[in-house]
Amino acid sequence: MYNFDYSRPKSVADAVKAIAGDGDAKLVAGGMTLIPTLKQRLAKPSVLIDLGGIAELKGVKRDGNAVVIGAMTKHIDVANSSEVKSAIPALADLASHIGDPAVRNRGTIGGSISNNDPAADYPSAVVALNATITTTKRKIAADDFFKSLFETALGADEIVTSVSFPIPEKAAYMKFPNPASRYAIVGVFVAKTGGNVRVAVTGAGPGAFRWKEAEAALAKSWNPDALKALAVKPDGLNSDIHASSEYRAHLIGVMARRAVAKAG
């Protein structure tokens, strides 16, 4: 690991000051992705700005018809939150299956979505629940946030402060995990809010994406069988040592049907 300066601001305002004007500064949240990256010398930040000391970025609150989760809220705290469990149990369930206990004790929602690993779990929930990401500069709709492999709409000096999830009528997440890391080989998040259905797939492409044919079919009939006739084309899907694109295409259908069944 190259050495770096380190700062631990106490407020978002101080963090914004610390990152402004230094193109080589880097934020660290749970460090579960960034520290391994630094060890491989894939990044050489001038300064690490640790968001861990900022109380205003932590916690879950109900805001009208939405659940708002602070960027520095750890996976374990989302999994255990009574607010999340009662309003969006599918989201608590997703958080409780990220990695392993030690990863959940450090990793954060803000770090996960900012990193946008194509196999991460949270992006599927953000897209399927049509969440809004609040940053130090603006609000970003889920559909505009995730750009591509490890790429988001965030500017270099922009900090995610919270994610607001509208409460759905029904929702569920099913993933086919990599047996070693628990990252999604394919994960599908389905959500129904009023007449509106959204289906988001993670693990299979360069980032979470919506399966619009499934959304249309489920809007007509919210039933796993409504997806039976649909086939996903493997073209453009990920293919690696864990699974071929054909296998991933097949898994999308299977996970989506199981998710609808689970949502009830």
Add this chain to the structure above:
Amino acid sequence: MPSVTLTVNGKKATAEVENRTLLVQLLREQLGLTGTHVGCDTSQCGACVVHVDGNSVKSCTLLAVQAEGANVLTIEGLANGSELHPMQAAFREHHGLQCGFCTPGMVMSAVDLAHKNKNPTEHDIREWLEGNICRCTGYHNIVKAIKAGAEAMAGAR
């Protein structure tokens, strides 16, 4: 050089570190607590698990400076003098180790589980061990040991 002050196994410790020093390096190389192992150094194996403020974390994936002011518990802090902690005793009784390399991390993860789930099922234990890899035992006796250790901990309370 930055300095960190933290509590390790109940005792205050202060050390000069680099910003890039990992918690596990501070523990092993500067404080001489070599019970915490480094198996992979890539955040996957769990040999380096310690408790930070009561929760299990991978000490190879936390900077020492991030542990400023924290309360750290390592495998060396579990036993009461020469009397093994109930989880350590259960690992010995049930042959929960062979080479022993993964054991400090296994025991620290297990103690965290037993604190949070008084009566874990075999399924709970196997899920909890997702981040702890053992290349020797096949896990069977580790799971048995954790079940017995958790029962002993609940009984001792």
